Structure formats: C-alpha cells, structure tokens
C-alpha cells in the first residue's frame with residue numbers, strides 16, 4: 001500500500017523493535033514499511049523518504065551478526081536521505097562510519113536519564129534531562145569521525161550522535177518505546193525536521209484503494225471466508241463485499257465448542273446484519289472435543305485443533321462447492337505483523353506458539369486475498385470504524401484460534417470448558433460494567449490444573465483455582481499486566497467463586513510479557 005507518498009523504510013534486525021518503530025511512525029502520520037535486513041536492496045531506496053535501522057538482540061562485532069548490504073546504507077547517506085540508527089542500528093552505523101563499538105562494563109536495561117549535551121533539531125522541544133528506555137550491553141566507545149555527540153547517560157557516553165553535514169543520526173535509546181518520555185517528539189523531529197516529510201498517512205482513507213485492488217483481482221467464482229466475528233476477519237470480508245458484492249461470498253463460522261458462550265450464534269447474526277448473504281454455521285464441537293481427549297501438551301493441543309479445523313473447513317467448502325459452484329478465493333484477516341518478512345516470522349510470538357490461522361488452508365488450493373496485510377491492529381480498527389462496523393466488533397478483544405482450549409491448562413474436558421466459559425462471562429461483564437473493557441488488550445480467566453482447600457458454607461471444599469489475566473498492550477508483542485482496581489478484582493473473584501461450580505480460589509496474574517506470554521499455553 002505505497003500510494004504516492006514517500007515511505008519510511010524500517011530495517012528489521014530481529015526482535016520486536018522494527019514493527020514497533022513502524023507502528024509509531026505510522027501513528028505520527030507517515031507510512032512505514034518493514035524490510036528484513038537481509039533483503040534490503042537499492043530498490044528499497046526508490047520512493048523512500050527516510051531509512052531507520054532498528055534495534056536487535058545481536059552484537060555488531062560478533063561472528064554472524066545481522067549485516068545488511070552496507071552499500072545500500074552508504075548510497076542512502078550519500079544521496080542525502082535521512083538515516084536514523086536505533087540501538088543495534090546506532091551501533092551498526094557507528095561502526096560502519098569508522099567509530100568503535102565494544103561490550104560495555106555493565107548493561108543498561110530499563111529507564112535511564114539522558115542528558116542532551118548539544119543543541120540539535122532532533123531534540124527540539126525536549127528538555128536537557130529526560131527519561132529514556134535503554135536495552136543494551138554494547139556501547140559506542142568512539143563516535144565516527146566527523147560526527148558530533150548529542151547526548152549521554154551515566155552508562156553510554158555516546159547515547160546520540162549526528163554526522164555533521166549529513167542527515168544521519170544514531171540513538172542508543174529506544175524512542176519507539178512508550179517509556180521514553182519524549183520518544184514521539186524525537187521521532188517526529190527526525191521525520192519532519194530532518195527528513196522533511198509531511199504527515200499524510202491515514203489508513204481509513206485507503207478504503208477506496210483497497211476495494212479497487214480487490215475488484216481488479218477478482219476473476220469470478222465463489223469466495224470462502226473462515227469467519228469468527230473478530231475485527232480482522234470481519235473487516236477483511238466486509239472490504240471484499242464492498243468490492244464484489246455479497247452474492248459470491250460464503251462465510252463459514254465453525255463452532256469449535258471452544259468459543260465463549262453464544263459466540264458462534266452471535267457471529268452469525270452479526271455478520272448477517274452486516275449484509276452478508278451466506279453465513280454458514282457449522283457445529284463441530286464434538287469433533288474438537290474428541291481430538292482433544294487425553295492431550296495435555298499445549299503445542300499438541302494446537303496441532304490437534306488446527307487439524308480438525310482444516311478438516312471441517314475443507315468438508316464445508318466441498319459441500320458448498322456442490323451446492324453453489326466453484327470456489328476460487330479464500331479471504332483471510334492477516335495483518336501486517338503476521339506477515340513473513342524475508343523468510344523470517346514477522347511477529348516474534350509466532351515462533352513461540354504456532355498460530356494456526358496464519359497458515360490456513362493451502363490444502364484448499366484457493367487463491368488467498370488478504371486486504372489488511374499492510375495494516376496494524378489499531379489501523380484495522382480505524383478502518384473498521386470508518387466502515388461503520390458495530391462497536392462490538394471493532395472493540396472486541398482478540399481471541400486465540402484454539403479458543404478456550406488454551407485457557408484450560410492441561411487436558412481439556414467438557415466440564416472444564418464450562419467452568420472457563422462461565423468465568424469468562426463474568427470477567428467480561430464486570431469489566432464492561434466498570435467501563436474498563438475497551439482500555440484492555442485482553443482480559444480472561446484461565447483454569448489451572450490445581451485444586452486447593454477452601455471453605456464454602458461451613459464445609460471444607462477442595463476445588464479448582466482460576467487465574468485472571470488482564471493486559472494492556474499495543475500489539476501483543478509485549479504486554480503489561482493491567483493495574484485493575486481492587487474493587488473490580490474483588491467483584492470478579494467473589495462472583496466466580498459464588499457462581500461457578502467447582503472453583504474456590506481466584507488468583508491475579510501480575511507478570512508482564514516478556515517473560516510470560518499473554519495466554520497461559
């Protein structure tokens with residue numbers, strides 16, 4: 001989705017930084033595209049308005065460190081393109097330009113105080129002392145010849161530099177991280193003052209272009225959508241409907257028996273109310289339960305669920321084909337961080353857990369349409385809002401493909417599913433009532449495979465414990481546990497132990513991601 005505007009090219013050196021930078025740049029109103037360091041080429045400079053080298057978990061001097069084609073960076077610098085190195089990128093630029101990088105005496109992780117020591121446009125509008133987020137062990141020991149040191153911390157003597165007479169900057173800290181007090185100002189200064197770009201990226205204005213592209217591509221035949229009522233798949237399907245009309249589009253909602261109470265029916269009704277003509281509800285709950293019997297390993301569960309999911313979808317597609325004629329396309333709600341960049345997974349969590357919906361049926365031999373593959377989640381929500389999709393869809397928390405099965409730790413049984421399902425209703429109800437639902441990335445209960453002693457009435461009880469997980473996050477790559485008010489937590493806990501049979505204890509999860517993941521499995 002390049003359009004005519006000049007784009008900010010963000011080079012990915014691994015880890016989660018590149019997407020975070022790109023998101024931030026887009027939030028500021030500039031289009032950013034992520035490119036794997038190993039696929040960076042001169043072609044990427046065509047149409048580029050700035051180049052940002054991201055952070056990454058490596059050392060520039062180590063054997064096998066991620067090294068882009070430095071001729072491209074040279075060319076960018078020589079042609080006067082604005083270039084910004086962040087963390088690893090800062091060290092890479094320093095070394096490339098003749099400076100020196102070495103392992104520091106000690107690491108610098110977390111909040112640090114930055115002291116700006118030279119007047120420069122990149123720090124315009126920010127104070128001399130400011131809080132920045134650091135995450136590094138290596139330091140730039142000697143700045144490149146011809147550069148000027150702009151800022152330092154107690155650990156990093158060269159926390160920021162500028163190549164004099166060029167539009168080249170290096171920052172040891174992470175301006176893209178919210179904990180960096182003036183991060184957005186610094187990034188904006190780089191984009192507006194240094195790169196001289198004008199903000200013009202507004203994803204909701206691209207609806208016309210997205211629709212046109214789909215229409216240009218469509219060559220007739222039926223279109224299959226595996227739908228859930230979630231914001232990504234619903235918005236994707238809606239855009240396709242705008243392009244080609246409702247008639248050829250068939251949405252299949254599979255009730256896996258692992259959904260929240262009433263969710264499959266809700267999804268079907270909601271999709272119909274949006275003007276979709278063919279919304280097929282398939283009840284496959286028994287098949288999923290069968291496949292999960294005796295399975296307690298999380299990855300095994302995911303594999304088993306994915307297998308049944310494909311099987312059911314394939315069967316339904318064949319049935320629909322007999323009734324409605326040939327299917328040629330599959331619409332997926334894939335979003336930008338889900339995409340694979342230069343052979344490496346875009347989202348680090350994909351490598352930690354297998355998200356089956358990313359690789360949906362190649363087996364069906366359908367041409368895949370992914371209208372949202374260029375957008376981040378918050379941008380999808382902006383588009384969804386612009387399309388007038390209902391708030392219940394737009395604000396809906398993400399829900400994992402394997403559903404409640406990964407929220408029952410250990411073996412999944414009908415009884416345990418019913419316990420989390422009921423507890424989920426309570427958690428969501430209370431958060432909505434407190435006006436907190438929309439402020440959270442996700443919030444849900446998890447049934448632990450642990451029984452503990454309690455007292456109910458006057459009798460001893462020996463029942464399950466439930467953990468509540470509530471997080472704030474911008475993209476699920478990192479997350480912080482939500483500091484929910486005690487009274488809300490108390491209400492949730494008290495309702496769960498009173499209303500959910502088999503539970504006598506509720507715990508609150510206070511770990512961040514990393515090191516914990518959002519889901520328990």
Ligand code: XMP
Nearest residue numbers: 349354355356398400401402476517518519
């Ligand atoms: P984790 O648990 O890895 O989750 O921190 C990150 C985000 O991904 C969601 N998630 C999944 N989504 N299929 C999905 O569609 C999956 O298998 C899956 N596992 C986790 C999770 O809910 C969170 O938003």
